[in-house]
Amino acid sequence: MSSRDPVAALGLRKSFGRVRALDGLDLTVRAGEAHGLLGPNGAGKTTALRVLLGLVRADGGRVSVLGGDPWRDAVRVHRRTAYVPGDVTLWPNLTGGEVIGLLGRLRGMRRQDRVADLVDRFELDPSRRCRTYSNGNRRKVALVAALAAEADLLVLDEPTAGLDPVMQAVFADCVAAAVGEGRSVLLASHELAEVETVCHRVSIVRAGRVVECGTLTELRRLRRIAVDAEVTGAPGALAALPGVHDLRVEGGRVRLRVDPDGLDRALRALADLGVRDLQCRPPSLNDLFLEHYRDEVRV
Amino acid sequence: MRELAGTGALVRLALRRDRILLPAWLLALVALAVTSAVATTDLYPTAESVAKAVSALNDTPAMVALYGRVHDPSSVGALAMLKALASGAVLVAALAVFLVVRHTRGEEEAGRAELLVAGPVGRSAQLTAAMVVVVGGSLLLGLASALALAASGLPLSGCFAFGLAWAGVGVAFAAVAAVAAQAVASARGAAGLAFGTLALTYALRGIGDAMGEQWLSWLSPIGWAQAVRPFAGDRWWAGLLPLTFAVAAVAAAYALAARRDLGAGLVPERAGPVSPGLGLRGPLSLAWRSHRGALAGWTAGFTAYGLLVGAVAGSAGDMLSSEQARELFDKLGNAGSLSDSVLAAMLGVLGVLAAAHGVQAVGRAHAEEDAGRAALVLAGPVGRTRWLLGHIAVALVGSALVLVAAGVAAGAVHALRLGDADQFARVMGAALARVPAAWVLVGVAAVGYGVFPRASGAAWAYLIAALLIGEVGPLLGLDGAVLGISPFTHVPALPGADAQWLSLFALAGVAAALVAAGAAGLRRRDLTGHQ
Numbered sequence: 001m002s003s004r005d006p007v008a009a010l011g012l013r014k015s016f017g018r019v020r021a022l023d024g025l026d027l028t029v030r031a032g033e034a035h036g037l038l039g040p041n042g043a044g045k046t047t048a049l050r051v052l053l054g055l056v057r058a059d060g061g062r063v064s065v066l067g068g069d070p071w072r073d074a075v076r077v078h079r080r081t082a083y084v085p086g087d088v089t090l091w092p093n094l095t096g097g098e099v100i101g102l103l104g105r106l107r108g109m110r111r112q113d114r115v116a117d118l119v120d121r122f123e124l125d126p127s128r129r130c131r132t133y134s135n136g137n138r139r140k141v142a143l144v145a146a147l148a149a150e151a152d153l154l155v156l157d158e159p160t161a162g163l164d165p166v167m168q169a170v171f172a173d174c175v176a177a178a179v180g181e182g183r184s185v186l187l188a189s190h191e192l193a194e195v196e197t198v199c200h201r202v203s204i205v206r207a208g209r210v211v212e213c214g215t216l217t218e219l220r221r222l223r224r225i226a227v228d229a230e231v232t233g234a235p236g237a238l239a240a241l242p243g244v245h246d247l248r249v250e251g252g253r254v255r256l257r258v259d260p261d262g263l264d265r266a267l268r269a270l271a272d273l274g275v276r277d278l279q280c281r282p283p284s285l286n287d288l289f290l291e292h293y294r295d296e297v298r299v
Numbered sequence: 300m301r302e303l304a305g306t307g308a309l310v311r312l313a314l315r316r317d318r319i320l321l322p323a324w325l326l327a328l329v330a331l332a333v334t335s336a337v338a339t340t341d342l343y344p345t346a347e348s349v350a351k352a353v354s355a356l357n358d359t360p361a362m363v364a365l366y367g368r369v370h371d372p373s374s375v376g377a378l379a380m381l382k383a384l385a386s387g388a389v390l391v392a393a394l395a396v397f398l399v400v401r402h403t404r405g406e407e408e409a410g411r412a413e414l415l416v417a418g419p420v421g422r423s424a425q426l427t428a429a430m431v432v433v434v435g436g437s438l439l440l441g442l443a444s445a446l447a448l449a450a451s452g453l454p455l456s457g458c459f460a461f462g463l464a465w466a467g468v469g470v471a472f473a474a475v476a477a478v479a480a481q482a483v484a485s486a487r488g489a490a491g492l493a494f495g496t497l498a499l500t501y502a503l504r505g506i507g508d509a510m511g512e513q514w515l516s517w518l519s520p521i522g523w524a525q526a527v528r529p530f531a532g533d534r535w536w537a538g539l540l541p542l543t544f545a546v547a548a549v550a551a552a553y554a555l556a557a558r559r560d561l562g563a564g565l566v567p568e569r570a571g572p573v574s575p576g577l578g579l580r581g582p583l584s585l586a587w588r589s590h591r592g593a594l595a596g597w598t599a600g601f602t603a604y605g606l607l608v609g610a611v612a613g614s615a616g617d618m619l620s621s622e623q624a625r626e627l628f629d630k631l632g633n634a635g636s637l638s639d640s641v642l643a644a645m646l647g648v649l650g651v652l653a654a655a656h657g658v659q660a661v662g663r664a665h666a667e668e669d670a671g672r673a674a675l676v677l678a679g680p681v682g683r684t685r686w687l688l689g690h691i692a693v694a695l696v697g698s699a700l701v702l703v704a705a706g707v708a709a710g711a712v713h714a715l716r717l718g719d720a721d722q723f724a725r726v727m728g729a730a731l732a733r734v735p736a737a738w739v740l741v742g743v744a745a746v747g748y749g750v751f752p753r754a755s756g757a758a759w760a761y762l763i764a765a766l767l768i769g770e771v772g773p774l775l776g777l778d779g780a781v782l783g784i785s786p787f788t789h790v791p792a793l794p795g796a797d798a799q800w801l802s803l804f805a806l807a808g809v810a811a812a813l814v815a816a817g818a819a820g821l822r823r824r825d826l827t828g829h830q
């Protein structure tokens with residue numbers, strides 16, 4: 001399978017013994033976009049990334065990364081990809097700077113101009129041995145090496161876990177800059193905020209398959225809008241309106257969620273009740289996410 | 300005793316993690332003891348033959364340096380168990396070091412200790428639990444081997460003295476490892492320090508015994524084990540030596556532990572280079588970086604052993620007239636001169652040790668994958684074969700290098716002692732002849748890692764089997780086909796035998812085929828380990 005999209009996967013399946021980690025996963029990352037792979041722990045995100053990198057072989061399905069087969073043409077594909085694993089372990093007796101330099105040399109990079117700047121921005125001390133680094137610092141080493149690489153596709157597995165908010169902002173800037181240079185990014189995370197700030201499009205993964213995919217706007221358009229109002233009249237009749245869900249009434253306070261095409265009628269009904277205060281909120285990614293995971297959340 | 304809170308749970312955890320390794324190792328040691336007893340006692344049916352063999356041994360400085368003296372010319376037990384006592388002691392010590400480091404500094408380095416100590420687990424619990432497991436295991440080993448020996452018909456009191464000697468070695472080296480694990484920040488460094496101590500103390504008693512400088516032997520825990528003199532006086536009080544030493548050393552370890560931060564060693568970490576030097580540029584140089592410390596240690600050990608071999612082999616020549624010595628070495632199946640026989644026997648042991656170095660080096664590749672560092676490299680434009688061959692190359696070159704070091708040392712000293720420059724090339728060649736067989740073990744380890752990563756410990760099992768076949772196989776009169784399982788039985792007994800180029804090339808060819816199979820296996824399977 002070849003494709004102009006940097007990542008094109010169709011019906012990926014992978015089992016580890018009896019555990020089905022990927023169960024028909026479809027995923028497309030378009031050129032120049034930052035794509036979020038969102039899902040809770042154990043959804044199969046890491047397995048998907050490892051298949052895309054040819055570190056494990058899918059049991060079934062088709063996959064192409066930068067026009068090549070990541071299992072058969074691993075070396076060729078890897079020349080143009082950079083990877084930050086979810087759990088970064090480094091050589092305890094090498095310094096951070098040595099690891100960054102080594103990973104660059106493995107890619108055949110003679111000059112590593114970006115490194116100094118990235119090391120500064122991430123406030124990393126490259127002269128320390130890796131065994132003395134904290135979790136977050138080890139991740140910074142892997143991030144600097146990946147962002148400095150001349151790669152067309154960045155594959156990042158939970159890249160900001162263990163980073164403080166300032167560093168998360170630096171990371172978001174760096175990803176935006178990479179996208180600005182025309183690179184593509186695939187980012188797996190269970191952090192909604194991270195995906196929301198960094199990614200253009202999102203695929204929501206659940207139990208090894210993508211259950212929802214689109215831009216944030218598209219996803220929102222399909223979703224219910226949250227309405228929070230203070231009214232003077234008795235709001236009981238609202239429940240009967242088409243498209244209205246989850247109505248909750250506390251005295252004069254009304255909270256409900258409404259389908260996009262029922263919004264107009266719901267607002268008119270509210271106005272008839274005498275509105276003193278009104279908030280309409282598009283669904284956050286969090287809402288979308290929770291909608292898909294409600295079963296698990298209840299448990 | 301809040302410092303010790305949680306020790307019981309940690310002991311159970313350690314026993315669970317070692318539930319295969321510990322029993323397997325103990326069983327192998329008991330088997331070594333029993334096969335030695337059975338095989339050797341049958342060889343010497345009369346009191347006269349025992350006395351002859353004992354005087355031959357005691358008159359051969361090379362044998363005394365390797366295994367020590369027999370202190371009772373009438374005791375078949377002391378004669379039978381001489382080699383097992385010394386070589387088994389090394390295995391007991393290795394097990395003790397491995398386990399103590401694994402459960403103390405190893406846990407700390409992996410970050411798991413932090414998880415435990417942050418909970419209701421005392422600061423000293425980890426060290427205490429490791430000591431409980433290893434000291435308990437040593438005592439169990441002593442008891443089991445005593446009972447097994449008694450069942451094979453040796454005098455009961457001597458059997459227990461033998462068990463005590465082995466248990467004492469385990470206790471002493473558990474204590475050595477406890478101190479090393481507190482002093483050095485990396486698990487590998489700590490194990491290296493403790494293994495270095497083992498090699499040094501073994502050599503100390505070798506020199507002490509061979510040169511008649513008894514005080515040197517008294518400095519060595521291996522010497523203490525021999526001082527028990529099982530089946531030749533049963534000096535029970537010598538068992539107090541390792542015990543006293545262990546109490547003092549473990550107290551020192553506790554004191555060190557109380558003075559340092561979790562994860563730190565005695566030497567504070569210094570800043571290092573901010574970019575890699577020219578020597579760190581690809582998979583091969585990266586593999587070399589992670590092997591070179593250990594290889595330096597192995598090379599030093601092999602050089603020291605080579606010096607010892609060279610120093611004592613020539614003195615075997617003085618014994619050419621001794622009827623008994625002649626007979627003894629004829630039994631070892633060697634037709635050349637006596638000093639050639641000694642050299643061949645000792646270089647044979649080195650060949651097995653060089654193979655152990657190779658298996659250990661291939662194991663580094665596995666450790667890299669388990670830790671997730673391999674994925675970091677292999678996610679770059681580096682093929683799996685290229686990456687694996689980096690480690691294999693270091694394993695192959697390393698196991699050849701240590702043999703060359705031993706050959707140079709032994710050859711030079713032997714040539715000087717005999718005043719015959721030709722001896723250098725002969726001994727060198729004999730050392731090199733052991734290389735292809737050691738490479739076969741590297742190949743077996745490569746197949747284990749590439750094709751059967753879950754059962755990669757099998758390479759060690761094969762090495763131990765090969766060692767046992769070589770040590771007791773001929774004495775037990777095993778079938779040629781069984782002996783042939785060990786690559787070392789295909790090595791000509793150089794110096795002083797036909798070179799048999801064909802079998803040397805065949806061994807090298809087998810090694811190459813095995814390495815290729817291992818690399819092919821790795822290309823076909825999923826990478827495992829951290830994600």
Ligand SMILES: Nc1ncnc2c1ncn2[C@@H]1O[C@H](COP(=O)(O)OP(=O)(O)O)[C@@H](O)[C@H]1O
Pocket residue numbers: 016017019020021039040041042043044045046047048827828830
């Ligand atoms: N090497 C492996 N062996 C066995 N099970 C695995 C392995 N890798 C992943 N799994 C299982 O596959 C499922 C998906 O895991 P993963 O891809 O790591 O999820 P995520 O990254 O979304 O948290 C989990 O149930 C996990 O336990």
Ligand SMILES: [Mg+2]
Pocket residue numbers: 042045046047086157830
């Ligand atoms: Mg994951």
